[in-house]
Amino acid sequence: MTIHDLDTPAIVVDLDIMERNLRQMSDYAAAHRLRLRPHTKTHKIPALGRRQIALGAAGLSVAKPGEAEVMMAAEPAEILVAYPTIGARKLERLAKLAHGTRISIAIDSLECAHQISAAAQAEGVTLGVLVEFDAGLHRVGVRPGAELQGLVQAVAQLPGIDWEGISFYPGHIKSLDETGLAAIRAAGALLEETVSDLKSHGLIPRIVSGGSTPTWAHSHTLTAMNEIRPGTYIFNDKNSVGIGSCAWSDCAASILTTVVSTAVSSQAIIDGGSKTFSSDRLVWSSEVSFGEVVGYPTAVFHKMMEEHGFLDITRTGHTFHLGDRVRIIPNHICVAVNLHERLYGVRGEQVEEIWEVAGRGKLQ
Amino acid sequence: MTIHDLDTPAIVVDLDIMERNLRQMSDYAAAHRLRLRPHTKTHKIPALGRRQIALGAAGLSVAKPGEAEVMMAAEPAEILVAYPTIGARKLERLAKLAHGTRISIAIDSLECAHQISAAAQAEGVTLGVLVEFDAGLHRVGVRPGAELQGLVQAVAQLPGIDWEGISFYPGHIKSLDETGLAAIRAAGALLEETVSDLKSHGLIPRIVSGGSTPTWAHSHTLTAMNEIRPGTYIFNDKNSVGIGSCAWSDCAASILTTVVSTAVSSQAIIDGGSKTFSSDRLVWSSEVSFGEVVGYPTAVFHKMMEEHGFLDITRTGHTFHLGDRVRIIPNHICVAVNLHERLYGVRGEQVEEIWEVAGRGKLQ
Numbered sequence: 001m002t003i004h005d006l007d008t009p010a011i012v013v014d015l016d017i018m019e020r021n022l023r024q025m026s027d028y029a030a031a032h033r034l035r036l037r038p039h040t041k042t043h044k045i046p047a048l049g050r051r052q053i054a055l056g057a058a059g060l061s062v063a064k065p066g067e068a069e070v071m072m073a074a075e076p077a078e079i080l081v082a083y084p085t086i087g088a089r090k091l092e093r094l095a096k097l098a099h100g101t102r103i104s105i106a107i108d109s110l111e112c113a114h115q116i117s118a119a120a121q122a123e124g125v126t127l128g129v130l131v132e133f134d135a136g137l138h139r140v141g142v143r144p145g146a147e148l149q150g151l152v153q154a155v156a157q158l159p160g161i162d163w164e165g166i167s168f169y170p171g172h173i174k175s176l177d178e179t180g181l182a183a184i185r186a187a188g189a190l191l192e193e194t195v196s197d198l199k200s201h202g203l204i205p206r207i208v209s210g211g212s213t214p215t216w217a218h219s220h221t222l223t224a225m226n227e228i229r230p231g232t233y234i235f236n237d238k239n240s241v242g243i244g245s246c247a248w249s250d251c252a253a254s255i256l257t258t259v260v261s262t263a264v265s266s267q268a269i270i271d272g273g274s275k276t277f278s279s280d281r282l283v284w285s286s287e288v289s290f291g292e293v294v295g296y297p298t299a300v301f302h303k304m305m306e307e308h309g310f311l312d313i314t315r316t317g318h319t320f321h322l323g324d325r326v327r328i329i330p331n332h333i334c335v336a337v338n339l340h341e342r343l344y345g346v347r348g349e350q351v352e353e354i355w356e357v358a359g360r361g362k363l364q
Numbered sequence: 365m366t367i368h369d370l371d372t373p374a375i376v377v378d379l380d381i382m383e384r385n386l387r388q389m390s391d392y393a394a395a396h397r398l399r400l401r402p403h404t405k406t407h408k409i410p411a412l413g414r415r416q417i418a419l420g421a422a423g424l425s426v427a428k429p430g431e432a433e434v435m436m437a438a439e440p441a442e443i444l445v446a447y448p449t450i451g452a453r454k455l456e457r458l459a460k461l462a463h464g465t466r467i468s469i470a471i472d473s474l475e476c477a478h479q480i481s482a483a484a485q486a487e488g489v490t491l492g493v494l495v496e497f498d499a500g501l502h503r504v505g506v507r508p509g510a511e512l513q514g515l516v517q518a519v520a521q522l523p524g525i526d527w528e529g530i531s532f533y534p535g536h537i538k539s540l541d542e543t544g545l546a547a548i549r550a551a552g553a554l555l556e557e558t559v560s561d562l563k564s565h566g567l568i569p570r571i572v573s574g575g576s577t578p579t580w581a582h583s584h585t586l587t588a589m590n591e592i593r594p595g596t597y598i599f600n601d602k603n604s605v606g607i608g609s610c611a612w613s614d615c616a617a618s619i620l621t622t623v624v625s626t627a628v629s630s631q632a633i634i635d636g637g638s639k640t641f642s643s644d645r646l647v648w649s650s651e652v653s654f655g656e657v658v659g660y661p662t663a664v665f666h667k668m669m670e671e672h673g674f675l676d677i678t679r680t681g682h683t684f685h686l687g688d689r690v691r692i693i694p695n696h697i698c699v700a701v702n703l704h705e706r707l708y709g710v711r712g713e714q715v716e717e718i719w720e721v722a723g724r725g726k727l728q
Contacts (some may be wrong), residue, residue, distance in 0.1 A: 007453050007728040041670060063671045083671060084624045086635070086687050089371050108627040111686050132627075139672055140625040140633055171669070260448045261504040263472040263496075269504055271450070274699050276727055279643045305535070306405060306698060307427045307447060308503055322475050323450050334670060335638050338703070341725045361705045361724070363640055364371040 001351040006344055008258040008325065009272035011337060013345045015352060017252035018234060025216065025233050026055040032220040035207065037061045037080050039231030040071055042334045044359030045343065048234065049074030059102070061229045065093045066362030068103065073358070078102040080209070082167065082229060084112055084132070084140055090364065091119035095127060104128030106167045106209075108141050113155045120160030128164045129155055130209055133194065135168040135187050144194040152203050165205030166194070170215050174284050176244035184215055188222040195224040214243045237333040238292045242284040251329045253343070254294060255336065257309065259324040268311045268320040270328075273304035277328070278335035294327040301328065365715040370708055372622040372689065373636035375701060377709045379716060381616035382598060389580065389597050390419040396584040399571065401425045401444050403595030404435055406698045408723030409707065412598065413438030423466070425593045429457045430726030432467065437722070442466040444573070446531065446593060448476055448496070448504055454728065455479055459487035468492030470531045470573075472505050477519045484524030492528045493519055494573055497558065499532040499551050508558040516567050529569030530558070534579050538648050540608035548579055552586040559588040578607045601697040602656045606648040615693045617707070618658060619700065621673065623688040632675045632684040634692075637668035641692070642699035658691040665692065 003012060029036035038052045039061040049060050049071050059078030062068045068079050084107050085091060094103050098120070107113055107129060120127040133148045134141035142148050148166070156163040170187050173180045187210075195208060211219045211228025213236070219228050232239075235253035236246045255277060257270035277290055290309065293299040296316045303310035309328075313320055320326070330336040337343065338360050345353030367376060393400035402416045403425040413424050413435050423442030426432045432443050448471050449455060458467050462484070471477055471493060484491040497512045498505035506512050512530070520527040534551050537544045551574075559572060575583045575592025577600070583592050596603075599617035600610045619641060621634040641654055654673065657663040660680045667674035673692075677684055684690070694700040701707065702724050709717030 007451065009727050083635075084633075086622055086624045087371065108625055109686055134628060138628045138631075139669065139674070140627055142627045258450055260450045261472055263504055263506045264498060264502045267502075269448075271447075272727070274642060274644060275702050275725075278638060279645070279699070280638060281643070305503065310503070322473055335643070338639050339725060340727065361703060363373050363636070363704065 002349045003256070003346055003351060004349070006256060006351065008256050009276045010256045011253055011340050011343045012256050012327070013235065013343050014252045015345045015347045017250060018345070021233050021236065021250060021252060022051060022055055025230060026057070028216070029228060030056055034219055034225070035227035037078070037209070037227055037229050038234070039082065039229050040067065040359070042231040042234055043337060043343070044070065044357050044362075045355045046071055046073035046358060047355055049076065052234075058227075061231070064362055064364060065090045066364050067359045068094060068097055070359040070362060072097060072100060076101055078104065080130070080229070081105045084108050086112055086115065088115065088119065091115055092123070095119040095123035095125050098123065098125035098127055102128060104130060104164055106130040106132045108132040108151075110151060110154050113158055113161065117158040117160045126160060126162050128162050130164055130167040130207060131155055132167050135170055135172070135190060135210070136183070137169055137172040139169070139171065141168060144190060145197065148194065149198060149201055149203065152198060153201070156203065165207035165209065166198070167209040170210060170212055173215055174243060176214070181218070184218050184221065188224070191222055191224040213240060214245045216245060232334060235333045238289070238329050238331045239283050242282060248292070248329070253333050254327040254329045255291070257326050257328060259320050259322055259326060262320060262322060266312065266314045268313050268326070270309040270311060270326055271307065273306050273308045275306045275339060276336070277304065277309070277330045278332060278339060279304060280332040280335050282331055289331070291328040291330045294329060366713045367620070367710055367715060368713070370620060370715065372620050373640045374620045375617055375704050375707045376620050376691070377599065377707050378616045379709045379711045381614060382709070385597050385600065385614060385616060386415060386419055389594060390421070392581070393592060394420060398583055398589070399591035401442070401573070401591055401593050402598070403446065403593050404431065404723070406595040406598055407701060407707070408434065408721050408726075409719045410435055410437035410722060411719055413440065416598075422591075425595070428726055428728060429454045430728050431723045432458060432461055434723040434726060436461060436464060440465055442468065444494070444593070445469045448472050450476055450479065452479065452483065455483035456487070459483040459489050459491060462487065462489035462491055466492060468494060468528055470494040470496045472496040472515075474515060474518050477522055477525065481522040481524045490524060490526050492526050494528055494531040494571060495519055496531050499534055499536070499554060499574070500547070501533055501536040503533070503535065505532060508554060509561065512558065513562060513565055513567065516562060517565070520567065529571035529573065530562070531573040534574060534576055537579055538607060540578070545582075548582050548585065552588070555586055555588040577604060578609045580609060596698060599697045602653070602693050602695045603647050606646060612656070612693070617697050618691040618693050619655070621690050621692060623684050623686055623690060626684060626686060630676065630678045632677050632690070634673040634675060634690055635671065637670050637672045639670045639703060640700070641668065641673070641694045642696060642703060643668060644696040644699050646695055653695070655692040655694045658693060
């Protein structure tokens, strides 16, 4: 089967680029003695989790218990649920998985820790816990300093829990420009102070987990950090390029679409909209663009409805015809993959792999 | 099972409201002798298509061949693929379905008509065709007047095709304010002129198909129209309310979420973001809101990441606790449903129905 046999819209993954991205991150982590626990929310495919492990990942990260259940098929040595998981039903499911592999959860409340402790004891297992602190994104996480120390101290004493360390997410860094680099340096200093504070209270974190695709190449400058959890790097997307963490030639995934209407002049309508790409806008720019049209940088993907993508082609100097195939690098590949039943891995024009997106829609 | 037994995030459908919405539209269509071919892209569930048919729908509408295949289980007398369907593989699939029910396709190019004709002849079936014209949305559709006449004339002569009439989508109407009502009147006048033009050329459309949820209650004022294809009305959403086509009490579907973090002051984080709601913004307002928090109209759902919803609760005067359940009416229910594996139909607190979203992700 070749790429021409695929019906559209379809997510196509260039295997050469994907493999290079995977190796690059593994090599980087190994060179800097960083644990790598890639976030599988990007691909949601056990076969890809397995490849990350084969390349040296210590374990895998997920957001939801349903994703953890799916990712067990990759046989990871550890799964980190990098999400404050609340509720007896969810924690019972995670505790059951802990019979098969090490399960850890990143939390930011004592109440959650109590629930984890109860679930672990009921199931007769130990669950790892990372205590999340807020490094500036203001999403989840307690304040570093006294609040973090207090929570760590309380968590470390709970039965059924193995306190592993601390975690944070540097998602407030939206660009690797001077401001972004300064924010990375500030995060590094905050982290060092935070870890040293904990140590001075006798609380020694085995794991200090942070990192992300945007900041990955600067991870070693955060000297107090010993684990990274990038996700997007396997494929990259328009956001990764805009933020400055990769080049267009590092984007492994694109969405193959077909021109289905040219009836309205100065535009081409493609067969994918918010149900194919998601309606995520760019995180690094206020420009309204829903993706990069490969080969036509002056085409503007400026509007979408559920199944229609609107390309303004006036500046391309190119005539688009009905049935033409157009490849688009989406703004945010993680939400796009979650909309598709399968991904197609290609080498050149040959389709070598077809992966079911097994973790798609595992919201609970 | 009650609503309290559902894990979150989950889409909950109030059956009383849904049934009232379904009846209201059916009664309206019957009273005004309008054919009703509801768009099933909103629910993607054959059992709900079946209910629409039982209430008098002439058939069902879909966007993609994969959705048509799924919707065959509802045993509709006709399926309209309200999308310019291009490509031999897709059209072959539709032609195969035509052995089981009447299949029509809305198109806007002669090239597409030729492909349909070829597929119909190869399969030994007849496919219905509606010719789409642009009523002001500038999405798909040829220009009314000479361009439309020319295309209709050519299409009507092709073997394997039964030319049924014309179609349009009044999606440029974003509000039922004075401007919107004027646009509806203008669309009505354009439609009358268009149909009368066609008739004067001996081209008599059996079906003149338009309509949508936002404009549904004004459909009878477009006297040349004899079919409507609303979709969202079964559930409604924040957009429907904002546009003015229904009240909050007509919103049947909401997304049940759980507060998972209150660590950062002045906000509550819920366990649903762009992978639960979609990142669709409001169509009728530039306000950044991703949904209406039921019971807390002053809470602002102002930001989301993949699995995190950010509620600014400063103006609510209410303290949100970890584990609290929060119901949210999404901006756009059609894209939200497409993210979920199933919907839960409830009457009061009892879960009466669990539907698999069988058409979810049927992008091809």
